[in-house]
Structures are given as structure tokens and as C-alpha cells.
Amino acid sequence: MAPQLVSVASGQLRHRHYVLNPNTSLYERTTLIEGQRTNLVLRSENFGTTWTANGSPTRSAAAHTASGVTLDLIGDDDAGAAESYSQNITFTGDAVKAVSVHMRAGTSPSASGNMVRLRDNTAAADRLLATITWSGGVPSVVMSTGTHLGTVLLAGGVYRFLFQSTSVTAANTNTLYCYGATTNVTTTGNVYAGGVQAENAPVPSSYIPTTSATVTRSADVPYLPFTAPPQAMTAYVRMFEFGTSRYAADAGVAARVLHIGLTSATTDPRLALVAENSTGRYQVLHDNGTALASSAFSSGSAPSIGALVELRATLGADGAVRIHRSVNGAAEESATASSAPSGGLAAAWAGERLYLGTSPAAAAPGFNAFTHVRIERGSQSLATMRTLAGVS
């Protein structure tokens, strides 16, 4: 399968989003739910406008389009200069930032690879420096500065590289560079590049094309009827992580995986499956309107981007909750169960709705690709929930 990037219009659920299962190496159809994000890069698919040419880089405009992203073939043909295209990015807030770029092996790739760089030219320090080498059209990434979070394969040998910078100083001049070769002046070569994105967030979200201005993709806020009253139940979610956990840890919000109830005020009866604010660890919350029960993991780091995560949350007849997790098919781990809240189960939810991957007001969005969500009566095991959800 060779997946392709396509545009999805306003108001359409992105439920034909394919993700590579890291365990099976097979693509799975998912529903992609994300919060609001802005691509701060202008002319994300056109190095010929707005971008600054450093030296005299070669450029063949729109040289590759098979992936759904228009890539220019940019090159460094000067063995005496490091040629590149660059653009100053206006970040907000001093923090780590997300950078992503689509690339394909060039017609004459540099043996030393090509570089992507985010440099603080005020402080004269790199915040991101990645070297991508190509072998038979397949890339390898080495980071000098920053973190390589993952790589997504598209049609036509195009790869999307997901990076996280070190903490930037927003008031400084931060410049994003795409090199045809490397910063070493003697290297030459070319690479297909485009679909460049920078976000005020720790993890890249799905690609947002831009032209003359930054573009904001507003939040997905999908909800479905949920008419079952509070009762002993088991909620099962199977999804691929695309930043919920890291976003929660970085932004200090309880980023939602699932939320039952129409509102999220602290006194509203609700059940929420979240990534805990500040730690990013998964947590289940049950608020009966007067008291809160919660169960969260006390240790463990955020799953990798693209990891397959299965969460199972149980709500007891006494209102107590407990969360369980399995990452990439590993044995399920269980957090300590909560005690029963004073007053027990909520009498009714604050509204008969289930929000998928977001809170009602979209204030605490998650970034996940869902494959299954299932809620059953009673306390059910992971094996049972997998079977009932149709997970093979």
C-alpha cells in the first residue's frame, strides 16, 4: 500500500486515515482526531517564494507530486558553499517546538545526506539539526540537536519526518533551513522537499498546507449520542498515539481520549479518559457532581509517536475507577484503583454525549488516530473487550 495525503473538507470526519501498525507492519484504517494547530511556515510547498535562497541553490519547482504533497527538487551544486532555503519562523512562547518536512531522495543525493535545521540566529545556536541520508530511496536520520519523533511513509517514496526542537527563545530570530546537501560547504547533492511545517506545540500534527499566510486547522470536536446512564461499565479504546500524552505533559492540560458528558465543569457528572496534565500519563476520572474518583499511572513515560495504545477503564457500581494500558501489544499494566467517591455513582451524566478525542469545549484536545472504541456493561477483561470490539 502506498498512502497518499489528501485534503479533507470542513465538517468531514477524517475516518479514512491510515496508520502503520508498528507491530504488524500493516496499515490500519483509523479516525484521526486532533486539536487546533497552526502551520507557521509560509509557502509550505514552494521554495521559490518567501523563502530566502542562501547561496545559489538549484530548484526545480513542483518536481514531485505523487504523494499528494508538492515537492521542489532543491540542490546544492557548489562545492564551495552550503546552499539552502530558509525562512524566519515567528514562534510564540519559549518551549520545544514541532517541525516536520516531507522529503524524497533526490536525483543526486549527497552521500553525506541533507540537513534540516532550526537555528536561533540571535543566540547563534541550533535548536534542531537533523541529517538525513538516503540508501535506495530509504532514509536514515541522525540528530545533532533536537529529537526525531518518527517518520511517515507516503506514496512515491516520500517520507514525512517528524521532529521536536530543543527549547526555543521566541523573541529571538529563529530560522528554518532546508539544505540540498549539508552545512559542510564541500558537500553537494539534491533532495525533493516540501510540505514544511512548524507549530507552537511539542509534537507535529497532521500537515497543514500554506501559501501567503499561516493557516490554522481548527479542532475536531466529534461527539456521539451516549444515552446509557452511569453504571458499572468498561470503556476500551484502541488508538495510535500522535501526541496526546506529550501535549498533556507539555501544555498542562488533561488532554482527552474520551469524555462522557456534555460539559466539563468541575462539578458536572462525567467520565473522562485523559492524559494527565503535566505528566501525560493516562488517567480515568469519574466525577459524580460532588466528588471525584481518579486512577492514574504513577510512573512511565509518554508512548512514542505512532505507538499502538490500548486503554481500558473500569467504572464500578460504587463509582470507583481504575485504568489499564497496553502499549504495542505488551502485557497490560494496571494503575491503582481509586476508592469509591462519596456519593457513589453519578445519578446521571451531565448530558447524553460521548466526545471522542476531545473535551466538550475542545479546550483539552487529544491527538490520536482511533481504531476502536467500545463500552460494555460490567467489568470486562482486556481479552473480552478486544473480542467484543472486533480486534483480531
Place this chain on the structure above:
Amino acid sequence: MARSLPAAVWDEDRARRIASRVTALGLTQDADEVWYPDVDGTEGSVGLDVDAETQVIHRRVISGALLARLSGTVGVVRAPVGMLFHYEPGMAVRPGFARASVATEVREVTDTLAAYAPTDTSGAVVFTRASVATMAEETA
């Protein structure tokens, strides 16, 4: 792809008939299990077994041969499940949510936007399309 289950309706008599048929065929059957095809019998490879005491349903794959042997006996048998909610991509749903802007996703090459025209909105799980303004009002 696995199908979602419809609203739960338990047909005890039919389940007993199927159980008898399974036994008569000499098939392995746990004491509390009843095999039958998925909800409308159109998916030949999916079966369900029922724990009669807990009324928990387990979805299992059964062979086409088994289905053939059960042919004529089984029909629409609805599930007495404890299911409260089910969602998976591709289910018959209508999209409707507050994202006001164009976005991107990764699809199969052959699965172009032109081919994307969901028409089946008969599923039990339905998105109610809402404008941005309505959403803001409802979620404030």
C-alpha cells in the same frame, strides 16, 4: 471488517434452536455457548458465542464450512449484549463536528476524495452535524 452490533434484542427460542442444531451437527460447543453468524447473516466469517449466564457475547471467527452446515438454521439473531457504545472507522456515521477548516489525512492512493461519498447513514451511531456557532453555544 467487523460489524457493529445493533440494538440488543435477545431471541431465546432461536438461540435454543441454533444450539440444538450445533449439537446435532456434532460440533464442539461449550455448555454456555451458542454459535451464530453476525447480525444479518451477511458476513460469513464472523460468529458470536454467548455466555448465557452473563449474557456476554464473544465475537469469534468461524469457518465458511461451519456456516454452510448451519445454513437454513440460522438467521437474524440479535445480541443480548451489554454493549453501551461502539465506534470504529468506516462505520455508518454521518460526520458533523466543529472543525471549520480543511485538513489533511493519509489515505490509500486509490481512495481519493472523489470516491469519498458516504451515503449509508443508517448506523446506530450518528454524528449530528453542527455548525461552529452551534457547537460554541452548546459547549460554552
